[in-house]
Amino acid sequence: MAAVVSSGVERDPAVPGRGDTPPAVEVRGVTKSFGELIAVNDISFEVAQGEIFAFLGPNGAGKSTTISILCTLARPTSGSATVGGYDVVTEARHVRRHIGLVFQEQTLDDQLTAEENLRFHAVLYGVPSSQVDGRISRVMELVALSDRRRDLVSTYSGGMARRLEIARGMLHTPRVLFLDEPTVGLDPQTRALIWEDIHRLRHEEGVTIFLTTHYMDEAENAARIAIIDHGEIIALDTPDALKGSVGSDTITLETADDDGALTALRVAGYRVRRAENGLTVYVEDEEAAVGPLVATAGVPVHTVRVHRPTLDDVFLHYTGREIRDQHGEGGVPMFARAHGAHRR
């Protein structure tokens, strides 16, 4: 299925750099196969500058392979891609200078302090000596770890280490920060902290953020989401538009007199259907609709249940499966293995 590539930028007023600026990431017909296995199949999309863009899909869907290609760690079998205006194959070195990378696995030296890790990174990426200290202070501030600057990384918790890695990824002022499953394996509180960090980075440093996740609730943070399954992008839009595409909000009412309420609501122009025990009303926006609805019903209302489509519904709608139970699928372990071999 060909992906619908929407520009998306206009829909998110929070995205800076909209308009005529070139995309931060541009992918055209990229395919990556490992022998017989097609990990990524002819995908195309663009990410605008300053956007938070999420790749959502189950393990083995091709998310990490796509990130590897964009970060020049893997070559596409066919197709082309640019990051920060540079071609990922022919200008790999330039791409590497202008991206920040946070992998799923930790890549810190825990025998060094946070500051030493950052200093090492600064030198690797050619940050001028005069700017190193300033940038270290700045990124440590961005992830709220300034007071732990001189501590050995071995004393850091998993969440702190991840935040330090995000800080390190930002040290050389990359144009695009790639986060591969940034909160996997972390507790909800830490995940929330990391998301605060990510929003702060985007806001204060203006960096474009490209992340992969298989958490639905996490993808909601993105301006746009690409749903990827079996190596193909099956939907790409803003979270709201994606949810809108699978149906509208519904409100279920249980009243003292369902027949009376049904008539009253129909007269008022609502789309109403009789449900098992009560009435189901289709509305544009459940939050705004509840008050007027109860008033219009004109009879005592016992219960109100609202349902807004979630990304789970979206995923189910497009793939016919829940994102959570992906295990036991023929292709999945093979993807994982092919990918694992590549990463080692």
Add this chain to the structure above:
Amino acid sequence: MTVAASPARAGMVTTPVRQSSGAVAELRVVGMVWERELIRYVRTRTRILSGLIQPVLFLFVLGYGMSGLVGTVGGFNFHEFVYPGVVAMSVVMTAMFSALSIVWDREFGFLREMLIAPVQRSTLVLGKMFGGATVAAMQGTIMLVLAPLVGIELTALLVVQMICLELLMAVAMTTFGVFVASRISKMESFQVVMQMLLLPMLFLSGALFPLNGLPPWLAFITRLNPLTYAIAPFRQVIFEAQHMSAVAKRHFSTTVTWFGWPLPTWLELLIVLCFAAIFFVLAVRGLSKTE
């Protein structure tokens, strides 16, 4: 050289860093990799200690034990003979350990941080090489403290000579170690490598016994060992600073021979350098294949 002008970057609130590249930037990376090696060495005191214990065991237990068997020849003891070999051993082991820490870096992910950076692989190997050489020479210098205990006299010149030779030895061993480490993907293999490679290399290098008078097949193997050519000059400079009788000199020979031809010192050093250069190229290649 600076990076080419960037495309439009509206929305970037922070002024982007102008990253430097080219020879100076690569040199900075060499310095940084070197510094990290030193920090890690100084921070793991257990490593310094364990690096001392084994050679000390060899020196005192093997040295004095064998002295009884070998006896004193021309006023010279076996433990005096074995001292240079034991110092060399601690240098070699420290260098090798430093290089093989790449296996750890791989396991804990830090290797990835280095390999994805926009720097040359040779720069990383060079940094690792200098780092390994420095810590190994430091370890070797600590071993100098033991010299008076076994009756070896130290002069200022000798100390300088020893440090230079330790550095050369360590450079060769670090590049060799990086090459080996680039081929090891599992931590479990590390112990195997240490036992299957390092110990035989040390035993077949002349560090612990004189190379003359060996059976031909064993003599042949020792001549293939790069360490043989690093340890012989090391022992030569130490022995030259001692007041040895002619009998002792003949008995505890320091020269390496090829089919009866004694190799000059400069050739031995050249051989070590050549090995170092070959291992360097192999190490860079090994790391390039990794990612």
